[in-house]
Amino acid sequence: MKSPFHLLHSILCAGLFLLLANCSLGCQNDSTPPATTDAPTQIDDKSASTQVDDKSALEKYLALKKQIAESKSKITQLLVKTPTAKTDLQKQVLAEIGEIKKNVAAWESQLSELVIDAYCASPDSNRELAQEMNRRLRVFMGGDQIGGNFNPRRALDLVEKIYASGSRNPQIMMIGCQAAYSCLEFDLCDKYLQAMEEGGAKLSEAYRENLAKAKQAWEIEQGYLAKDANLPVVEIETSIGKFTVELYEEQAPHAVNNFVSLCESGFFKNQPFFFVASGQVAMSGCPTGDGKGNAGYFIPDEFSRDDARKHGIGTLSLIHDRPGEGSSQFAISSQPTPERDGKFTVFGRVIDGIEIVFKIPNFNPSMKAGREPVRIVSTNVLQKRSHPYEVLEKIEIKSTDDSSTTNKNPPSKLVDKKK
Secondary structure (H helix, E strand, C coil), X not given: CCCCCHHHHHHHHHCHHHHHHCCECCCXXXXXXXXXXXXXECCCCCCHHHHHHHHHHHHHHHHHHHHHHXXXXXXXXXXXXXXXXXXXXXXXXXXXXXXXXXHHHHHHHHHHHHHHHXXXXXXXXXXXXXXXXXXXXXXXXXXXXXXXXXXXXXXXXXXXXXXXXXXXXXXXXXXXHHHHHHCCCHHHHHHHHHHHHHCCCECCHHHXXXXXXXXXXXXXHHHHHHHCXXXXXXXXXXXXXXXXXXXXXXXXXXXXXXXXHHHHHCCCCCCECCEEECCCEEEECCCCCCCCCCCCCEECCCCCCCXXXXXXXXXXXXXXXXXCCECCCEEEECCCCHHHCCCCCEEEEEEECHHHHHHCECECCCCCCCCCCXXXXXXXXXXXXXXXXXXCCCECCCXXXXXXXXXXXXXXXXXXXXX
C-alpha cells in the first residue's frame, strides 16, 4: 500500500533544499560540512592594521569557545561531587553550578555574534570556524535535530554579510539560496547561484526548472494578493503562541467553508501538530492525533481549478491520502513547494505570526512517549462574510472501500531530512 504520507516525500524530496543538495559541490553531505579548501576566496587586500583586527576577531572567538568548554567541564566535575557532599556543601555547589550556567548562556549568546565577525574577517581561513558557521546557518534553515529554530530571514542576512566579505564558499552560498528561496527573494537566489558556480558547484537542471516554476507561481500569486478583499480571517492560538490566517474563499469555497465551520464548532481544540518537519511543513487537524483521523466525511478537491492558488511560504493546504479524500487535516508550508501545485488544495495563508509556526519543533507520532507536541488551544474567527459557513458538499465515507480514515498508516517511516 502506498504510504499515506507520500505528500511528505514531495515536500522533502522535491523542495529546493534537496535539489540543491544534489548539486555537485565536491564535499561531504553532512550537517556540518568541512570548509572547501579549493573554493576561491575573493578578498580585497587589507592594511596591516586591519589584519591585526582580523586576527583579534578569530582569537576572541577561539578564546571564548575555550572558556565555555572549560566551564561546562567544571559543571560536570561539580555534579560528580554533589551527591556525596554534605547538605550545606550541596547547596553551595548547586549555587555555583547555577552561576556557571548563567555565565555560559551569556557567553554562548556572545559567541553567536563572534562567529560571524571572525568568519567575515578572514573567510575560510580556519576549518573549525567554517564548520561552525555552516552549522549555525543550517540551524536557522531547520537543520537541527529538535527543530523550532527555522528563521530564513536571519540566515539570509548572515549570508549577505558573508558574501560582502568576499567569501564564495559553495556550502554557505547554497544556504543563501535556500534562505532566499524561502523568503521569495528570487533575485538574491540568482545572485547566490552565480556565487555557487564561482565556487565550483554544478547546478542540476531539475533545480533550475523548479526555481522557474516557483518564480512564475509567485508572480501569479502577487496578482491574486492585490485583488484579495474581505476574506475570512481566523486566529489560531497554540500552546506556544498565536498566528493568524486568511482564507481564499474565492478559489477554494469548499475548503474554506469547511475549515471555518470546524473552527466555529471547536473541532480543532487540543489537536496536536502531529507531524512537523522544521523548515518544511507543520500538520494538524487530525482528531486522533496520529495522522489517521478526519471529520467523518470528505469534501471535493479544488486544486484543479483554473484559479487554484499556489503553495508558498505560510500557505495552508488540505492533506489527503488520495484525491477526493480531503477532510479536516491541513498542512502549513514553510517554503514554496511548486511540485505540490495541482495535487493539494491551497485554501489560505498565514498573515501574522509566521514566526510561531517556524518555532514549532519537529514531531511525528512515532516519537517516544514523553515528547509532547505543540497543540491548538483555540480557533477564533475574526472576520467572515455575511453568509452562513457550513460544509457545502459532504462526500460519504464508504466503509466497503476501507476509507474510514483519511490516512490509514501513521508516518512511522519518514523521508530522510538530513540537511
